[in-house]
Amino acid sequence: MDYSNTNTELGTQGYKQVNVLLNTAEDWELWMGLRQQVAVSKGIWKFVNPESTDDFNKLYPEVALPFIGDYALKEKEKRYRAKEAQAQAEPGSQASTSTVAEDTPFGYQHLTIDKLALYQAAQKDAKESREVRSVLEQSLSSFSTDILTTVSQNNLRMIINKPTPREKLATLKARYYRGTYQHQTSLALKYEDLKKRPRCANL
Known part of the structure; x- marks a missing residue:
């Protein structure tokens, strides 16, 4: 009614x-x-x-806010594998015992331009959705x-x-x-x- x-x-x-x-x-x-x-x-x-x-x-x-690693992991893994290959190719060097997860923290430097744009768009959408939900909850x-x-x-x-x-x-x-x-x-x-x-x- x-x-x-x-x-x-x-x-x-x-x-x-x-x-x-x-x-x-x-x-x-x-x-x-x-x-x-x-x-x-x-x-x-x-x-x-x-x-x-x-x-x-x-x-x-x-x-949830997007995790930058979801957009950076492939690029970061490529860099990690390349570093491993370089270390193994150098005479007398030892392969790194670190893992991808133990490498330097994820950051914008691990993203391609396209991946960065996707990450920023997803982050913006998530923040807007969270703000709308918060206002309605209040x-x-x-x-x-x-x-x-x-x-x-x-x-x-x-x-x-x-x-x-x-x-x-x-x-x-x-x-x-x-x-x-x-x-x-x-x-x-x-x-x-x-x-x-x-x-x-x-x-």
Whole structure:
């Protein structure tokens, strides 16, 4: 359900000026509408919407920074093998007992121009992905706090141990969203009304 139009007269900054405490079913629509406005403004609604299945960790997985050795190893190994061959070719010399890993640390000097460009591009992409994830994580944490500080004490007891904002909202929705209840009540009333009608009334 879209609650974004619940309180449109507040404007885009309205949720910052209005404090609504979720205590009863009568508070639900306005309270949830404000929560949706906050989540949308932070770009996290799809990760907290009880009706959504978008997985934050799948869409924004943790990304490790690239290891320069993955781009330099082949070039470095060539240099190492060349040095070994040169040492063996010189009269009276002994082959080096060092390994590729024990050689000098990986650095830009071990990269070709093409490999350097690939490494720098991968590093830039990884840093940008990490920054985006970090911002969204902070927004989700802030939103979770926002939920906890805008519900009554009884509601707080219900959701305090729910690990994600989506689970918190889903728990509250199950208690306060009256759409399903109203539909069931309407059907029950119609059924009772039909039972009370004389049989000839349907002819």
